[in-house]
Amino acid sequence: MKYVVILLVSLLAFLHPFAQSKKGNESKRAQIPIVIGITVDQMRADYIDRFWNDYSNSGFKRLVQFGAFSKNCQYNYMPTFTGPGHAAIYTGSTPAYNGIVANDWFVRKLNKMTYCASDSTVVGVGTNSASGKMSPHYLCATTIGDELKMSNDGKSKVIGIALKDRGAILPAGRTADAAYWFVGGSEGQWVSSSWYIETLPDWVNTFNINPKFAQSYLKEIWNLLLPESCYDESMVDNNPYEIPFKGTIRPTFPHNLDSLSKLNGQYELLKATPQGNKLTVDFALAAIDGEKLGQDTFTDLLCLSFSATDYVGHQFGIQSRELQDIYLRLDLEIARLLNELDKKFGKDNYLIFLSADHAGAPTPSALSKQKGSAGYWNSDSFEMALETHLQEIYGTGDWVINESNQNIFLNRTFIREKKLNLFEIQEKVVQFCNNNANIQSAYTATALAKGNQTDFFAQKAQLGYSNESGDVIYILKPNFMEYGPQGTTHGSPFSYDSHVPFILYGKNISHKTYQGLTHVSDIAPTVCAYLNIGFPSACIGNPVQQMLTLKRK
Numbered sequence: 001m002k003y004v005v006i007l008l009v010s011l012l013a014f015l016h017p018f019a020q021s022k023k024g025n026e027s028k029r030a031q032i033p034i035v036i037g038i039t040v041d042q043m044r045a046d047y048i049d050r051f052w053n054d055y056s057n058s059g060f061k062r063l064v065q066f067g068a069f070s071k072n073c074q075y076n077y078m079p080t081f082t083g084p085g086h087a088a089i090y091t092g093s094t095p096a097y098n099g100i101v102a103n104d105w106f107v108r109k110l111n112k113m114t115y116c117a118s119d120s121t122v123v124g125v126g127t128n129s130a131s132g133k134m135s136p137h138y139l140c141a142t143t144i145g146d147e148l149k150m151s152n153d154g155k156s157k158v159i160g161i162a163l164k165d166r167g168a169i170l171p172a173g174r175t176a177d178a179a180y181w182f183v184g185g186s187e188g189q190w191v192s193s194s195w196y197i198e199t200l201p202d203w204v205n206t207f208n209i210n211p212k213f214a215q216s217y218l219k220e221i222w223n224l225l226l227p228e229s230c231y232d233e234s235m236v237d238n239n240p241y242e243i244p245f246k247g248t249i250r251p252t253f254p255h256n257l258d259s260l261s262k263l264n265g266q267y268e269l270l271k272a273t274p275q276g277n278k279l280t281v282d283f284a285l286a287a288i289d290g291e292k293l294g295q296d297t298f299t300d301l302l303c304l305s306f307s308a309t310d311y312v313g314h315q316f317g318i319q320s321r322e323l324q325d326i327y328l329r330l331d332l333e334i335a336r337l338l339n340e341l342d343k344k345f346g347k348d349n350y351l352i353f354l355s356a357d358h359a360g361a362p363t364p365s366a367l368s369k370q371k372g373s374a375g376y377w378n379s380d381s382f383e384m385a386l387e388t389h390l391q392e393i394y395g396t397g398d399w400v401i402n403e404s405n406q407n408i409f410l411n412r413t414f415i416r417e418k419k420l421n422l423f424e425i426q427e428k429v430v431q432f433c434n435n436n437a438n439i440q441s442a443y444t445a446t447a448l449a450k451g452n453q454t455d456f457f458a459q460k461a462q463l464g465y466s467n468e469s470g471d472v473i474y475i476l477k478p479n480f481m482e483y484g485p486q487g488t489t490h491g492s493p494f495s496y497d498s499h500v501p502f503i504l505y506g507k508n509i510s511h512k513t514y515q516g517l518t519h520v521s522d523i524a525p526t527v528c529a530y531l532n533i534g535f536p537s538a539c540i541g542n543p544v545q546q547m548l549t550l551k552r553k
């Protein structure tokens with residue numbers, strides 16, 4: 001037995017990516033200069049195959065053809081929103097354990113909504129507006145970056161970058177050196193908050209003032225990258241399922257950013273165009289130089305999130321040419337990033353992991369037009385009907401205090417005063433939900449708090465549930481959503497929202513396409529196993545062995 005163990009240990013040591021890096025003086029830790037985590041906001045796993053023929057050879061194709069690609073990576077919880085998704089990727093956990101239960105959620109004791117990155121105790125750095133008062137203080141689990149820092153007393157640098165504050169802040173984690181996000185409107189600046197730093201470093205100031213840089217990104221006419229015939233994976237350009245930019249009648253190319261910006265939030269417009277992704281890569285490259293990332297013996301981590309894909313998905317839908325085009329252009333930005341990394345650190349001498357914070361649903365109005373089962377939901381009228389129903393049973397009163405994210409919050413103080421049984425009322429609400437043709441299922445907080453859910457979707461509700469959640473959580477029927485008749489959204493537990501890509505690429509990673517099931521909560525432990533560091537505190541996933549079959553020299 002002893003020999004088997006020794007044999008196994010030496011085999012594992014041999015298979016480890018850096019086992020041979022220092023003969024006779026083996027380093028316990030990865031000798032790799034930099035890890036880049038890429039989150040593509042709202043990227044569905046099928047975009048890899050759907051747009052494959054139109055991608056260049058050096059972006060997504062390079063990652064997939066030379067890296068390890070998990071084709072069936074799933075979110076194992078609901079709600080599939082941006083804040084929770086970014087937190088899940090980097091904590092290897094779910095809202096039940098990492099504290100990020102939605103983008104905005106209702107706080108009972110304050111009787112108001114809060115935002116997943118808002119923090120009234122900090123001030124903006126580089127902005128005086130409320131958009132600077134952000135931090136990761138709601139995050140109650142460590143991230144990959146936190147663990148990396150703990151492995152060497154903080155010598156690794158960790159930086160988060162995204163147009164969206166939550167896309168930069170939650171991945172980087174609480175002990176990060178800095179997170180930077182983009183303030184649109186009339187400002188057009190990269191900013192941070194006093195959680196991390198007192199003043200912006202010189203390289204950020206230089207980037208921000210570099211002759212009105214944000215303006216230069218608006219000097220662009222967004223047209224199709226490729227000939228029209230390349231877009232037959234998408235709908236015709238002029239269709240009724242897209243939201244036109246303000247001030248235009250049709251949602252069609254070309255989109256002249258400079259003239260559109262006046263009615264579409266000035267620099268805010270950049271967030272909903274491919275220029276937003278270009279801006280993100282430009283800033284990321286400036287950060288690598290400015291922060292001297294990957295220059296010493298301690299591995300650094302850059303957490304990048306591409307937010308613009310999400311804005312375009314919401315506005316134009318997943319079947320639009322705008323959506324296809326922004327992915328073809330993101331492909332070129334990723335190619336540019338890889339090329340720069342090769343130059344800075346040596347070819348493939350880094351690790352990339354890529355995933356998405358959630359996927360996205362087909363536009364219900366378009367789907368139902370094609371005889372699909374789909375539709376819309378109005379939570380306000382549902383809440384009013386529920387209130388009336390409860391009044392009929394229990395008498396006059398304000399029984400429902402909040403309905404948000406398909407969570408129903410009952411007036412617990414009132415119920416206590418009336419000496420009524422909370423669980424019994426929760427059950428009545430569940431019955432009311434079950435009588436609604438557009439609701440799939442509903443669960444009481446009492447049942448979810450007990451655990452032991454066995455139904456597939458109840459388990460997803462369970463892993464998204466915390467004591468911040470409502471008294472009853474309900475799931476709409478597949479392809480039903482609360483949204484306007486054009487564009488689309490996400491948030492459900494269904495595959496169109498939960499199925500995302502997971503790619504690992506770089507030093508010593510072998511090519512592999514893995515069809516088996518992986519969960520987003522496996523991403524962080526996979527990266528940590530590669531780096532030979534501890535797993536994040538609330539991690540519930542496991543390293544994906546099939547993606548860590550490493551190259552031998």
Ligand SMILES: [Zn+2]
Nearest residue numbers: 041042082357
């Ligand atoms: Zn998102």
